[in-house]
Amino acid sequence: NAGVTQTPKFQVLKTGQSMTLQCAQDMNHEYMSWYRQDPGMGLRLIHYSVGAGITDQGEVPNGYNVSRSTTEDFPLRLLSAAPSQTSVYFCASRITGDYGYTFGSGTRLTVV
Amino acid sequence: GNSVTQMEGPVTLSEEAFLTINCTYTATGYPSLFWYVQYPGEGLQLLLKATKADDKGSNKGFEATYRKETTSFHLEKGSVQVSDSAVYFCALSDQRGTDKLIFGQGTTLQVKP
Numbered sequence: 001n002a003g004v005t006q007t008p009k010f011q012v013l014k015t016g017q018s019m020t021l022q023c024a025q026d027m028n029h030e031y032m033s034w035y036r037q038d039p040g041m042g043l044r045l046i047h048y049s050v051g052a053g054i055t056d057q058g059e060v061p062n063g064y065n066v067s068r069s070t071t072e073d074f075p076l077r078l079l080s081a082a083p084s085q086t087s088v089y090f091c092a093s094r095i096t097g098d099y100g101y102t103f104g105s106g107t108r109l110t111v112v
Numbered sequence: 113g114n115s116v117t118q119m120e121g122p123v124t125l126s127e128e129a130f131l132t133i134n135c136t137y138t139a140t141g142y143p144s145l146f147w148y149v150q151y152p153g154e155g156l157q158l159l160l161k162a163t164k165a166d167d168k169g170s171n172k173g174f175e176a177t178y179r180k181e182t183t184s185f186h187l188e189k190g191s192v193q194v195s196d197s198a199v200y201f202c203a204l205s206d207q208r209g210t211d212k213l214i215f216g217q218g219t220t221l222q223v224k225p
Contacts, residue, residue, distance in 0.1 A: 043213070045212045103157070
């Protein structure tokens, strides 16, 4: 049972490039979320999904897109990377009725 | 809006010392409260949770009690170990429909032998 798997673990992008951060879970969790972690700011919600085909914006959605075509996968797309998007990104999932999230191990992204 | 405030770190303790990390919150309604732990280079792991007032969450020797009257959820452990060195995050569930966990800033704990 792998839990929440994120790839890649590290990535360096040039300003203006696009890329997709992958997230997959094998626990049949309905809810999935993307957070970014920045020093001194805790974690902030980017986008979330309450099930396949349903997504919504969180606290800091600008510059990011998501889709949820299957229960298992919830990729995060950076449309045109900016240095302000340098951060550690975490994907998380949970089941209905339990707010205890399971987190992936994170993707450390640097935009130069 | 809802918010979580944690004591600032870093907290440095000797092995076997008593640990308290303070957490207070502001929320409408009846949120669930959580403590997550992040070891160096890893993602967050759920440490414990409490879903209603007066509930006590516990795990691995850590405890926290949901105190609605003082809006607090302080984390305690009677005897810390070097392996407890990590960053600890207090969080609450935002039950206003955004499926959002609201996190505190995190408190770094360093335990010295």
